[in-house]
Amino acid sequence: MSTPTTPKKPVNVSPGVTLGHQAVILMAGPCAVESYEQMRAVAEAVVHAGGHVLRGGAFKPRTSPHSFHGLGYEGLLILRHVADEFGLLVITEALAVAHVPQVAELADIIQIGSRNMQHYPLLWAVGELDKPVMLKRGFMSTIEEWLQAADHIASRGNEKIILCERGIRTFETATRNTLDTNAIALVKQTSPYPVIADPSHATGRADLVLPAARTAVAAGADGLLVEFHPDPHLALSDGAQSLPLTMLPQFMDEVGRIAQAMGRFLA
């Protein structure tokens, strides 16, 4: 049962925020940046709850060509502006190689989305940077393929890699995806990189996000990427899985107690 110790590679995002150390890092915000007012409301709540990282999508990959595709570069500017106003860090997705320079300029952590986990030119592009990259597991990818995708990034020199388990596709349809907590525990043992979880996509249902966040932390997750929205039923995307900002205190309390049981704390 003993596992060979892998030398860990924590990812330092800012002087106070490191993934893979004692703190469990919350990254909270809406699926899509919709407006300056929306992001200010979120940022205020995140700061008040003790969080440090703001998330929000500017370029949105959508299954149907007829859905809302995000505000683009304007969304990025709003996100950065609001984050600076509140002293927060920013994580956002680079959907294409062409977006990498803009995203790298304005974000503190670059997200590679689930659908892009094996989009190698994109992995190579962020692999050339000296900036934290959060690599989501493909919802159809094995753990081995996920770690190999991380190798694609590292092979170009960038080892500031954060892995993110976001649920896999299974035969079960009562939930959007199946959160693979086994994978979180396994990757913690075998990979040098920190691993976080996205309970919002992994469940697709607001009523399961909080328990899924607790389980991820109990499995050993180093952080959580969670969708919060001022008004989920008005959200332009992913409203069904977004928590209202009013739930943030309960979230911090319940998940924070699990973090403490693990000898850690939520921030």
Added chain:
Amino acid sequence: MSTPTTPKKPVNVSPGVTLGHQAVILMAGPCAVESYEQMRAVAEAVVHAGGHVLRGGAFKPRTSPHSFHGLGYEGLLILRHVADEFGLLVITEALAVAHVPQVAELADIIQIGSRNMQHYPLLWAVGELDKPVMLKRGFMSTIEEWLQAADHIASRGNEKIILCERGIRTFETATRNTLDTNAIALVKQTSPYPVIADPSHATGRADLVLPAARTAVAAGADGLLVEFHPDPHLALSDGAQSLPLTMLPQFMDEVGRIAQAMGRFLA
């Protein structure tokens, strides 16, 4: 996000042991009853750790006809004898309708295995009894089918039903199955019956059993069914996923702390 409150139906097994109340109930023991000495060693460790329920298989369903199929009725007698000696309760599987009378006579909780989840004559047979039944989810059954299987039992009058999530079959092969913690959280909300988890089958790897047990409790599980063996590498079945008895204290400690974070305790 509010869910209509389902009137809960806790399952009282003995004066001190109820599934679905504050205690998270540990059911520990080997996959298969192999000998009187083996079971005594396990029972002693379980009692010492503060546990109340002893598990062990007498009739083992095995994928290959050439594998060890259990000691049968003799195994049942050993299990009951040792449990009485140590003041423990017994859970064991009824593999076929023909076994139900014997198992019902000697066990405190009758287990219906994953492969039998839709074996209706067996469900109806235990549905006629006034005895707790633990119904494992089929490893490729949807949550809805699982709850309908419970309906098959309840339709004959027996509502002392304990549901058990034991991992589902997915494309991932690094683990034996994928523990579906979403399902635990969902069933806790929508079903009247208590729900437990089997982290041993859900992972198939001893090194992941403990984290999986923590995640199940964080998801809201009311109990845990865990394989412990005095000497896992000598086990006649499922050795790779059995924990040694020497790990029981660490198990109680780590999982117990998660239970406390949930406002519960492990027993």
Added chain:
Amino acid sequence: MSTPTTPKKPVNVSPGVTLGHQAVILMAGPCAVESYEQMRAVAEAVVHAGGHVLRGGAFKPRTSPHSFHGLGYEGLLILRHVADEFGLLVITEALAVAHVPQVAELADIIQIGSRNMQHYPLLWAVGELDKPVMLKRGFMSTIEEWLQAADHIASRGNEKIILCERGIRTFETATRNTLDTNAIALVKQTSPYPVIADPSHATGRADLVLPAARTAVAAGADGLLVEFHPDPHLALSDGAQSLPLTMLPQFMDEVGRIAQAMGRFLA
């Protein structure tokens, strides 16, 4: 690419009907035996189309306890009576060990259903007989587990085994299951037993049954188990996947042409 030749074990059901030889054997009839009139209508159409085997369920396993569960022994008697009247053979399912004697007495081929593929006491019970057994692949079972289930039957002496691929559960929901034609081709190469396919359950949609039947024969299937009903929209079970009897000639024609392209014929 050359595969070691497995000595084949064709299954002789009657002087004129052998599974695993040149003829592709059609087994046609309703999901459930509903009445004498219904079965006569089916039998007449089957004979007229040149078929030899009548199917129909007497004991129906149903996911919900509130669905129609079949006519039981009365259904068996109807099935046998009608088959004899028209000179047809009978295939029907034994759902439980307790049914085996009755089914063995009245049927020419005993069907073991998908949910029972790993119900070992049932496999052992039919393994004691000298009668053809048709073993459906569990919809959640690997090819290896399927062949091992066949070993459970053969281990008791009965090698008159017919394997049946009936679709597996995958993430795809547009069809009830996914017909695994790779499995048909693989089992043809590696197993001594004949293999047939059930395009009705494998698709769950009447509009896909005919193409699925063609593909199964092109993959090498030795027979087809197909749901036909005089009036599918009045069927008490599985109406959505049943073909009307009026489609039988077109079915024989289209599938028959594929059989001919394979150097075989449909009967």
Added chain:
Amino acid sequence: MSTPTTPKKPVNVSPGVTLGHQAVILMAGPCAVESYEQMRAVAEAVVHAGGHVLRGGAFKPRTSPHSFHGLGYEGLLILRHVADEFGLLVITEALAVAHVPQVAELADIIQIGSRNMQHYPLLWAVGELDKPVMLKRGFMSTIEEWLQAADHIASRGNEKIILCERGIRTFETATRNTLDTNAIALVKQTSPYPVIADPSHATGRADLVLPAARTAVAAGADGLLVEFHPDPHLALSDGAQSLPLTMLPQFMDEVGRIAQAMGRFLA
């Protein structure tokens, strides 16, 4: 059972080659272009067998960063040169937006690979062209998502779309993927676009490619994308699923007979 007739949109690639008409179009060649000599050997065999389309990869997406990644632009030039020499058409993959102009210039059909099915910037880029695009189904994408991905291409104006079923990821591990013949039949009914199949990736085993090709045609496929190599055990990628060129005549004969049974012919 009658389906509303969808107006079909056959794809004309050259004066003699149209996808979606009576001919079933074979696209044959190695996984990766390795050398001029290799491609000449393949092209000669394809012409001799009566084929019209040569396949070969120049840019290869590989799961591991340490595998052979193809000859790049040089490979494209070899492919075009050899095809012109033998009067063949060319299909090859554009792996990234940056490759689209080169591939569009040199290929007759642009392939979008399975991992890129939801790589929207790439879909939009080929959607701007007036050139046939072959869109592979993601190996864990639903039929609906596949058709929506086609919509992404069509939304930019290009409706010369050929769909390709190449197997889906399931729990079965005896084969690399599970060929979803149900999907072929369903898409034939509901989509305006022609649909082909890739039996090589769908099985991952040379001994199953031929039966899989037969089943695809029996399901209604309008074409086949098949890996052939002069010497599969020396192939730099996908050797285990490549057929030797010496099997081409048997392939044409067996699959051709199924095509004839469908009222079509293989070319």
